[in-house]
Amino acid sequence: MKVALTIAGSDSCGGAGIQADLKTFGALGVYGMSVITAVTAQNSKAVLGVREMDAAFVREQIDCLFEDIRIDAVKIGMVSNIEIIDVIGECLKKNRAANIVVDPVMVSKSGYPLLRPEAVNELIKVLFPLAEVVTPNLAEAELITGDKIENTGQMERAAVKIYRLGGAKVIVKGGHLTEGAADVYYDGREFRHFKGTRIENKNTHGTGCTFSSAIAAFLARGCPLDQAVGRAKEYVSGAIRNSLKLGGGTDLINHFYHLGQVP
Numbered sequence: 219m220k221v222a223l224t225i226a227g228s229d230s231c232g233g234a235g236i237q238a239d240l241k242t243f244g245a246l247g248v249y250g251m252s253v254i255t256a257v258t259a260q261n262s263k264a265v266l267g268v269r270e271m272d273a274a275f276v277r278e279q280i281d282c283l284f285e286d287i288r289i290d291a292v293k294i295g296m297v298s299n300i301e302i303i304d305v306i307g308e309c310l311k312k313n314r315a316a317n318i319v320v321d322p323v324m325v326s327k328s329g330y331p332l333l334r335p336e337a338v339n340e341l342i343k344v345l346f347p348l349a350e351v352v353t354p355n356l357a358e359a360e361l362i363t364g365d366k367i368e369n370t371g372q373m374e375r376a377a378v379k380i381y382r383l384g385g386a387k388v389i390v391k392g393g394h395l396t397e398g399a400a401d402v403y404y405d406g407r408e409f410r411h412f413k414g415t416r417i418e419n420k421n422t423h424g425t426g427c428t429f430s431s432a433i434a435a436f437l438a439r440g441c442p443l444d445q446a447v448g449r450a451k452e453y454v455s456g457a458i459r460n461s462l463k464l465g466g467g468t469d470l471i472n473h474f475y476h477l478g479q480v481p
């Protein structure tokens with residue numbers, strides 16, 4: 219069986235973060251493992267608090283896995299601070315990790331910071347060069363490039379700028395902008411536009427985490443990156459369409475709708 223590892227934060231309500239990643243890996247037939255960088259107290263309405271893990275213990279978590287198990291892909295989500303970023307960078311290099319997907323998580327949907335502001339440059343400098351692909355949403359792409367993004371042309375320009383920062387391929391996610399929820403992909407030579415159907419009236423929590431971990435799962439299964447992106451987009455669309463209104467805030471993404479009702 220193929221194996222994927224997520225290095226990310228815990229979301230107590232199970233919509234985003236580590237929990238979304240492990241559900242995605244399982245639903246896509248890949249064995250999932252996790253390294254936790256931070257624990258959030260979070261529900262469908264808000265993030266109420268964050269406790270960061272000690273960076274040395276993040277190292278211990280990563281090293282013990284690579285020492286024991288072959289890992290086919292790695293997804294990186296919330297990394298929180300400079301020390302944790304540096305440890306992740308060192309460990310992935312030392313262990314020659316491949317198929318790395320970096321989701322540069324910065325702020326939660328409810329507006330709570332998940333990355334310390336002083337760590338943004340470190341994330342770009344240390345983790346982007348190790349990545350096969352980076353998957354910023356519009357707000358993250360704006361923060362990384364310093365440019366406003368309001369249309370597809372500006373998404374393309376941002377993708378080129380981000381590609382040049384570390385040589386990783388780029389997907390700028392347009393879920394919040396365009397009617398077709400189109401994402402712009404740039405591989406250093408050409409663009410591709412991954413169109414979906416924008417699902418209206420859904421404000422879903424965990425879409426970005428699910429998308430990036432689905433890409434990692436398909437890479438682990440041996441798909442070429444452009445196919446992995448297309449299939450991940452289909453997967454996240456189904457999970458948004460079937461998302462669940464369990465609390466008083468956002469819908470929560472649903473990975474297992476196709477399994478039907480448990481008797």
Ligand SMILES: Nc1ncnc2c1ncn2[C@@H]1O[C@H](COP(=O)(O)OP(=O)(O)OP(=O)(O)O)[C@@H](O)[C@H]1O
Nearest residue numbers: 355391392393399415416417423424425426427429
């Ligand atoms: N309403 C929607 N309908 C269809 N696709 C969507 C919708 N919202 C987002 N997507 C798609 O979901 C994927 C994740 O993108 P999104 O921009 O939501 O990530 P994000 O902002 O990082 O999410 P989060 O911070 O909640 O984890 C992209 O492929 C995007 O196009």
Ligand SMILES: Cc1ncc(CO)c(N)n1
Nearest residue numbers: 227228229234235296326
């Ligand atoms: C732990 C965690 N990671 C990522 C996100 C992205 O929205 C979130 N809300 N929580």
